[in-house]
Every structure is written in structure tokens, then in C-alpha cells.
Amino acid sequence: MTEYISHSLQETETIAGEIASTLSNNQVVALLGGLGVGKTTFTRGLVSAFGVDSGVHSPTFAIVNEYQGDVPVYHFDMYRVTDEDDLYSTGFYDYLGRGLVIIEWSENVLDYLPADTVFIELAYGEDENTRIIKRK
Amino acid sequence: MLILSIDSSATAASAALTDDSKLIGEFFTNTDFTHSRTLAPMIESLLQVTDKKVSEIDAVAVSNGPGSFTGVRIGVAVAKGIAFPDDIPCMGVSTLESMAYNLTLTDCVVCAAMDARRNQVYNAMFRIQYGEVYRLCDDRAISLIDLKAEITEKYNDDRIILVGDGAQLALRELMDLPLNVELAPESLRYQRASSVALAARARIKAGEKPSAHSELLPSYLRLSQAERERKEREQKASE
Numbered sequence: 459m460t461e462y463i464s465h466s467l468q469e470t471e472t473i474a475g476e477i478a479s480t481l482s483n484n485q486v487v488a489l490l491g492g493l494g495v496g497k498t499t500f501t502r503g504l505v506s507a508f509g510v511d512s513g514v515h516s517p518t519f520a521i522v523n524e525y526q527g528d529v530p531v532y533h534f535d536m537y538r539v540t541d542e543d544d545l546y547s548t549g550f551y552d553y554l555g556r557g558l559v560i561i562e563w564s565e566n567v568l569d570y571l572p573a574d575t576v577f578i579e580l581a582y583g584e585d586e587n588t589r590i591i592k593r594k
Numbered sequence: 595m596l597i598l599s600i601d602s603s604a605t606a607a608s609a610a611l612t613d614d615s616k617l618i619g620e621f622f623t624n625t626d627f628t629h630s631r632t633l634a635p636m637i638e639s640l641l642q643v644t645d646k647k648v649s650e651i652d653a654v655a656v657s658n659g660p661g662s663f664t665g666v667r668i669g670v671a672v673a674k675g676i677a678f679p680d681d682i683p684c685m686g687v688s689t690l691e692s693m694a695y696n697l698t699l700t701d702c703v704v705c706a707a708m709d710a711r712r713n714q715v716y717n718a719m720f721r722i723q724y725g726e727v728y729r730l731c732d733d734r735a736i737s738l739i740d741l742k743a744e745i746t747e748k749y750n751d752d753r754i755i756l757v758g759d760g761a762q763l764a765l766r767e768l769m770d771l772p773l774n775v776e777l778a779p780e781s782l783r784y785q786r787a788s789s790v791a792l793a794a795r796a797r798i799k800a801g802e803k804p805s806a807h808s809e810l811l812p813s814y815l816r817l818s819q820a821e822r823e824r825k826e827r828e829q830k831a832s833e
């Protein structure tokens with residue numbers, strides 16, 4: 459496990475970029491952490507390292523956004539997905555192995571993720587701009 | 595009877611035209627999930643090179659699952675789209691059943707297995723005897739461990755041949771056991787439209803009729819959330 463401390467949105471993106479450089483093109487990255495903790499900011503930093511520099515937003519309603527970077531990037535939001543049959547009917551399994559997969563609200567689908575998933579836990583720090591980022 | 599058969603239930607996609615006695619044409623690609631862009635042009639090209647028109651088609655057969663959610667939906671949607679203008683009847687064929695028709699050349703037990711993730715497969719067992727296919731159980735989602743137990747108990751005297759994109763997974767589970775088990779050669783291992791056609795032809799021969807395209811539905815072997823919630827509500831209401 460590696461731990462990072464971020465003091466700003468900017469820094470969160472930089473840390474995400476650092477982590478991105480260690481990932482394979484078909485990696486599944488699961489983000490853990492509640493509302494406003496910086497999951498989308500982290501995602502923005504992560505995918506910009508893969509050549510996606512605009513249009514990143516939370517796909518809460520669409521469930522998945524696709525971005526074309528240096529590799530295809532699939533950005534999931536599992537907020538409304540609650541079990542395995544749901545997950546299947548998002549087409550999630552059809553995306554694995556075809557590009558970088560990033561999952562917000564992965565808490566809802568923890569039992570169904572691939573064994574080699576990289577977990578990123580985001581939590582509030584001491585003050586309102588501080589975040590603790592753990593890679594597991 | 596001119597049948598257009600379609601398969602896009604996993605990573606490969608294919609379309610075939612058959613009449614009562616022969617395979618007239620088949621188009622097969624395995625280029626990962628591009629079915630939404632490639633399946634319709636494939637069918638168009640197939641009709642063009644075989645000099646047939648959509649209006650001449652007597653039935654559309656499609657592997658309607660189990661399989662990839664996206665793939666199954668595309669196959670069924672394309673079948674319905676082609677059938678709609680001329681009211682061509684349709685027939686959904688189990689993907690697993692269609693693969694059993696890859697192996698009618700030899701007497702054996704076919705174990706059809708498609709990867710359902712997390713050490714599970716979509717599976718059904720078939721017996722091939724004198725070129726005929728006999729179903730031994732319903733399509734199901736089953737863990738590899740349960741499948742292994744069942745095969746050890748029931749089929750330890752048989753020659754077992756594995757087909758499907760879960761065949762390797764199943765083989766890994768079974769190869770240390772004293773079983774007569776083997777992988778189908780690659781050209782016969784996966785689902786394809788010509789096998790869907792053979793399965794449909796066998797069903798029609800047995801008296802089943804293709805039905806209205808509106809009755810054609812995907813068969814995922816899973817319930818969608820809406821279906822499950824409705825079931826729960828109905829269960830509560832009836833208590």
C-alpha cells in the first residue's frame with residue numbers, strides 16, 4: 459500500500475498522474491470514497507496521463523463515459539448499480555481487457571471486480587482541502 | 595426454406611444463409627466488439643454476393659443468449675430489424691445449443707461453456723449420437739466447481755469435448771481428473787451462424803415453427819433489475 463497526501467485539486471491530479479504511469483493499458487482502477495472526496499478530480503488526473511484532456515465528468519446517469527485517449531478509457535459510475543445482474547446489464551464485462559477502466563462508487567460492486575483490480579481509496583484529511591489517497 | 599442466421603453473442607460475429615439442403619454463404623469475423631458497426635454491413639454483403647433479397651428470406655434465426663450482454667442485444671436487435679418490414683418470422687436459438695452442432699461428426703458428450711466471469715460459466719451438456727444432437731440439461735449459469743462435480747459423476751465413461759469461449763477454463767478444472775476430455779479444435783470451438791442455422795433447421799424439422807419477430811427476446815440467464823423488483827413486489831403482494 460502507498461499513501462499520498464494532497465492539499466489541493468491540482469495536487470490530487472498530479473498524484474493521479476503519478477499513479478497512472480505505473481498502470482497497464484487494460485488496468486481496472488476502482489475508486490473508493492464518498493461524496494466530494496475527489497474521485498472525479500482523481501479520474502481527470504489519471505486519464506490525462508493517458509491522453510484524455512477534456513470532457514471528463516461523472517457518468518452518474520449515463521453509467522459509463524467513453525474517452526478516446528492513447529488507449530480507450532471507460533469511466534464508470536456504479537452509484538445506481540447494486541448487484542451482479544445489474545452490473546452485467548451495464549455491459550461492464552464487455553469492456554474488460556479493451557482499455558483502461560475506472561470505476562467510481564466501486565463500493566457497490568466490490569465482490570464482482572477482477573482479481574487484479576487496483577484500488578484507490580480517497581478520504582478527507584485534516585482540513586477542508588486536504589485528502590488522503592491510498593493505493594492498495 | 596431460406597434462413598438467415600446471425601450470431602454476435604460474444605467477441606466473434608457471423609451471418610449465414612442456408613436453404614433446406616445447403617449452406618449458401620457465410621460471413622465470419624472475430625475483431626472484438628465491433629458488432630454494432632459490422633453486423634449489418636456483413637449481412638448486406640452476404641445477401642449481395644449470394645444474390646438474395648431480404649424479401650426472399652423465410653426465417654431469421656439468431657443465437658439469443660446466453661453470452662455477452664451487449665453482443666446478445668445487438669444480435670437480437672439486428673434480427674428484429676431485418677424481420678420487421680416484411681414480417682419475417684424469427685427463431686431464437688440457444689448459443690450453447692448452436693455450438694453442439696459444431697461437433698455432429700463424432701459421437702461424444704459436448705460440454706458447451708461460455709465465460710460468465712468469476713469462475714462461472716454458462717453451460718449446457720449435449721449428447722451427439724449418429725449425427726443427432728440430444729440435450730442433456732437446460733442452459734444455466736454454473737460454477738466451475740459444480741460443473742466439475744457433475745461431469746465426474748455423470749460423464750466419466752464418455753468422450754467429452756469442450757466448446758465455447760469458456761472451454762479453456764473448463765479444461766483447466768477437468769484436466770487432472772481421470773476423464774476422457776478434450777478441447778474442440780479452434781475452427782469448431784466457437785459459436786457461428788452456420789451452426790445456428792443447423793440448430794434452427796433441426797428444430798423446424800422437429801415441428802417447431804419460427805414465431806413473430808415481436809416474440810423474439812434475448813435470453814441472458816440473468817434477470818434484469820426491473821424484472822427482479824417486479825418479481826419481489828409480486829411475491830410480497832401474494833403473501
